[in-house]
Amino acid sequence: MKSYVKWASPLLAAALVLGACGKSGEDQQATTTPTQQASGTLANADTGALSPIQESTVKLQEETKLLQEAIEKQDAEAVKRLGKSINDAWLAYENSVRQTFPLEYTEVEKYEMPIFSASAYDKVDFAALKVTAEKLQGALTALLNAKESTGNASELLTKAVANYKVYVVEQAEQLASQTKVFAEAVKAGDAEKAKLEYPKARVFFENIEPIAESFGDLDPRIDARLADVEDESEWSGFHIIEKALWMDNTLEGMDAYADQLVKDTEELRDKIKTVELAPDMMVAGAMELLNEAAISKITGEEEIYSHTDLVDFAANVDGSKQVYLAIIPALNEKNPDLADSLDKQFLAIEQTLAGHRTNDQYISYDKLTTDQIRTISDQISQLSNLMSQTASIL
Amino acid sequence: MPSLFSCITKDKGVQGMAIVSRLFAGRAFMAACAVVLLLSLLFASNCLPSARAASSDPAMSNVISITEEMLTILANGEQQQAVDKFALVKKWWTQNKSAVKQRSLSMSLEIDRQIAAISLAMLNQDSQRAAEEAGALQFSLRNYADGAYTDNNGKQQMTLSAYVMKLRQAADLMRGERWQEAQQEIKLLQRQWLSVEGDVVSQSQTVYNHAERDLVLMDAYLNNAEQQGQALSVAERMIESLVPLVDAHYSWWDAALIPLREGIEALLVVGTLLMYARKSNSLSAKRWVAGGASAGLLLCVAVGFVVAFVLSSGAFGRNNSLINGWTGVLASALLLYVSYWLHRNADVKRWNRFLQTSSDKAITGGRMISLSLLAFFAIVREGLETVIFLIGMAGKMPAGELVGGIAAGFGILAVCAVVMIKLGSKLPIRPVFLVSSVIVFYLTIKFMGSGIHSLQMAGVIPAASHDYLPEFSALSLYSSWYSTLPQLLFVLLAISVLVYRKFAAGNGGKKINLFKTNPEVH
Numbered sequence: 001m002k003s004y005v006k007w008a009s010p011l012l013a014a015a016l017v018l019g020a021c022g023k024s025g026e027d028q029q030a031t032t033t034p035t036q037q038a039s040g041t042l043a044n045a046d047t048g049a050l051s052p053i054q055e056s057t058v059k060l061q062e063e064t065k066l067l068q069e070a071i072e073k074q075d076a077e078a079v080k081r082l083g084k085s086i087n088d089a090w091l092a093y094e095n096s097v098r099q100t101f102p103l104e105y106t107e108v109e110k111y112e113m114p115i116f117s118a119s120a121y122d123k124v125d126f127a128a129l130k131v132t133a134e135k136l137q138g139a140l141t142a143l144l145n146a147k148e149s150t151g152n153a154s155e156l157l158t159k160a161v162a163n164y165k166v167y168v169v170e171q172a173e174q175l176a177s178q179t180k181v182f183a184e185a186v187k188a189g190d191a192e193k194a195k196l197e198y199p200k201a202r203v204f205f206e207n208i209e210p211i212a213e214s215f216g217d218l219d220p221r222i223d224a225r226l227a228d229v230e231d232e233s234e235w236s237g238f239h240i241i242e243k244a245l246w247m248d249n250t251l252e253g254m255d256a257y258a259d260q261l262v263k264d265t266e267e268l269r270d271k272i273k274t275v276e277l278a279p280d281m282m283v284a285g286a287m288e289l290l291n292e293a294a295i296s297k298i299t300g301e302e303e304i305y306s307h308t309d310l311v312d313f314a315a316n317v318d319g320s321k322q323v324y325l326a327i328i329p330a331l332n333e334k335n336p337d338l339a340d341s342l343d344k345q346f347l348a349i350e351q352t353l354a355g356h357r358t359n360d361q362y363i364s365y366d367k368l369t370t371d372q373i374r375t376i377s378d379q380i381s382q383l384s385n386l387m388s389q390t391a392s393i394l
Numbered sequence: 395m396p397s398l399f400s401c402i403t404k405d406k407g408v409q410g411m412a413i414v415s416r417l418f419a420g421r422a423f424m425a426a427c428a429v430v431l432l433l434s435l436l437f438a439s440n441c442l443p444s445a446r447a448a449s450s451d452p453a454m455s456n457v458i459s460i461t462e463e464m465l466t467i468l469a470n471g472e473q474q475q476a477v478d479k480f481a482l483v484k485k486w487w488t489q490n491k492s493a494v495k496q497r498s499l500s501m502s503l504e505i506d507r508q509i510a511a512i513s514l515a516m517l518n519q520d521s522q523r524a525a526e527e528a529g530a531l532q533f534s535l536r537n538y539a540d541g542a543y544t545d546n547n548g549k550q551q552m553t554l555s556a557y558v559m560k561l562r563q564a565a566d567l568m569r570g571e572r573w574q575e576a577q578q579e580i581k582l583l584q585r586q587w588l589s590v591e592g593d594v595v596s597q598s599q600t601v602y603n604h605a606e607r608d609l610v611l612m613d614a615y616l617n618n619a620e621q622q623g624q625a626l627s628v629a630e631r632m633i634e635s636l637v638p639l640v641d642a643h644y645s646w647w648d649a650a651l652i653p654l655r656e657g658i659e660a661l662l663v664v665g666t667l668l669m670y671a672r673k674s675n676s677l678s679a680k681r682w683v684a685g686g687a688s689a690g691l692l693l694c695v696a697v698g699f700v701v702a703f704v705l706s707s708g709a710f711g712r713n714n715s716l717i718n719g720w721t722g723v724l725a726s727a728l729l730l731y732v733s734y735w736l737h738r739n740a741d742v743k744r745w746n747r748f749l750q751t752s753s754d755k756a757i758t759g760g761r762m763i764s765l766s767l768l769a770f771f772a773i774v775r776e777g778l779e780t781v782i783f784l785i786g787m788a789g790k791m792p793a794g795e796l797v798g799g800i801a802a803g804f805g806i807l808a809v810c811a812v813v814m815i816k817l818g819s820k821l822p823i824r825p826v827f828l829v830s831s832v833i834v835f836y837l838t839i840k841f842m843g844s845g846i847h848s849l850q851m852a853g854v855i856p857a858a859s860h861d862y863l864p865e866f867s868a869l870s871l872y873s874s875w876y877s878t879l880p881q882l883l884f885v886l887l888a889i890s891v892l893v894y895r896k897f898a899a900g901n902g903g904k905k906i907n908l909f910k911t912n913p914e915v916h
Contacts, residue, residue: 213491213492213495214492214495216492219492227481227485228485228488228489280499281499284499284502284503287503287506287507288503288506290510291506291507291509291510292510294510294511294513294514295484295487295506295509295510295513296484296513298513298514298517299513299517373517373518374517374518377514377517377518378518380514381511381514384507384510388507
């Protein structure tokens, strides 16, 4: 019986510290996971042998080389075929890349996606693809030489925010310049051109909408819908011109609104440059974008005159995906399974959306059938359920 | 194999060392008390009163009533009308989202997610789902209006007046015979109770006891179709008792009363154990008791830190009920044994023989652990609540008064402890042991009742109410078989042991060794 005391006292002590130490124990376990996964994939420096990731990357670079040649020759058939095969090759090993080299993964993903999308489009924009393919080569070279990323959770988050900030600033700049092109068409009275430029400018706003919302009345000035304003005389921004273009069929009186819109988007661009993003704001933003898509886009209420709601919907999803891409290193630390599921779900919804394109444009919202809307809304709902779990990395 | 500590007492040559250790054991306890005081000072200086965000904004109450109408319409299955109402909700959200976000990012995300879910459900003509989500939205909106949320600085905004208001709303649901919704409200109020109970207990122990009982009782009534009608009167009496406590002002004495009220039971347990250790001249027993008690204190302080700086007390709510419940039940089982043991050894002859035959080995390893655990449970059981109450008070009175009050409370407790132990060791064995065995048995019954009750609050044990059972809060007697049955069993067990011993003593005075104290047997 007395031996009881021997084991019981450490037991008691253990029980007492259990509450305090449970958390740190978890963290330790989490930090060892990527290392274990990486050990199998890293190159052996002594023998010069390539790791599986490097082998696949070398192959992908060869494919990309072929693609670049096809682009030079303006061979649309070959570009489309290679776009598909590059995507297949990338899908085959992207999971291990995401877990081992999250930062490099994000770079490759950024340039690989448009190349794959191009394979589905009717027309091939060789000039744009040429730049993208070069950047993909660069990203692949970086991946080939990548060292395993290290860093504690808060460093990873800080880095994620910095990466995401670069994206947000870029979108804001493009918003301002694309809005200018749109405004010029409006002021020139060229309704056809304005209708073409309108959705292009909208994309950049919808990509970063939650950030834009943080600057007081700038968001309503740019993006208010008729349903949101108390007094129609105070209505301004994209949607009043949308109404003029698609409903009233006259651009009369729109010059002033076009000028104001340019000023407002430039103000937004300048404010965004100086904005300080916090990790919780960024992660919340990813959720808000998906919610936005569910609240006003998939219902057809965002673009009631132009019916370009799918453009905005896709832009919301894409903006949300950028946050996901930025936080992959942090997700790998805390919840690598979640990264896998999110990746699959983004892919699924992107594929569905890609099926709703004709003539290189998203089809009009009123062309969607009830079943198609249901499919999209189910997918966005699943995606937002997954995305809401990312708060665990904070 | 000799136990680690009994080696020290066994060897007379190291008696000097033993005295030093004994001093140390006492000091450790005092040191832990000092740490508690110091930390409460820290809390006080950090928890400045935060602005109350309860919104009296007409647009807010408007959107709440629109959501309510939408719920009714959805229940009637009128899709199109619901969509129209929902458009108004969405409009409100577009206009107010950034304001909500600035107060509380988490609240804004919660509302945003619910609106998105309603939107999708309506789009897919899923009225049931839309109604569920609309119910959740209505809840969130009311929580926001009431200030029942955690703001961007991590502060819980719940106030007792908001709590009473929510209770009134629950009562309204009962009046409307919307039992299921009422039960949901009550379950939420159970979780939110921890945010306000400090306000209540500091003003009236009776109101506090009744409120805790009523929260479980309402849940039980609402759960049972035949008793639903009785829930309303419980809600009404709870509201009536809480209303006078709203907007109270605190003095240092209120702060002092918290450790006094909460600590007295823990003091009785730890005091009895220390006295017993003294009587049996076992330094190791004393050290184990002091060790368990100090560990308990440290845990309470650690949890206090977590609640003050990481979680809101609302978020900790269920954990507190769980800890309170399990420690209560476990401590009760251990106390039952202590009570029996004290009673049995109240016989002077027996006690002396016990000391002679087994002086140093009297307290074996297993019993050491029990003593230590018991001290630990007794402290944790009430200590956690004390810490959380004090955190709740911190914003509501000047820091100096709060610290002074806490110091006074713990000071009085410490004096009581010293007097109790000194007195206990001076007085003769028999009365001391008999009285303390009765006190300990009283605590056994009480801990079991309140432990089960807490587990009911936490949802581990189903809440059920049987009106024919008596209620008596001083004994933690609740009208539920779940808590009353084990209490009854304990009483029956005690009576049968007493009778059996009396009977056996009368029959030739044979010694009955139901629970052997001789170490050889273990």
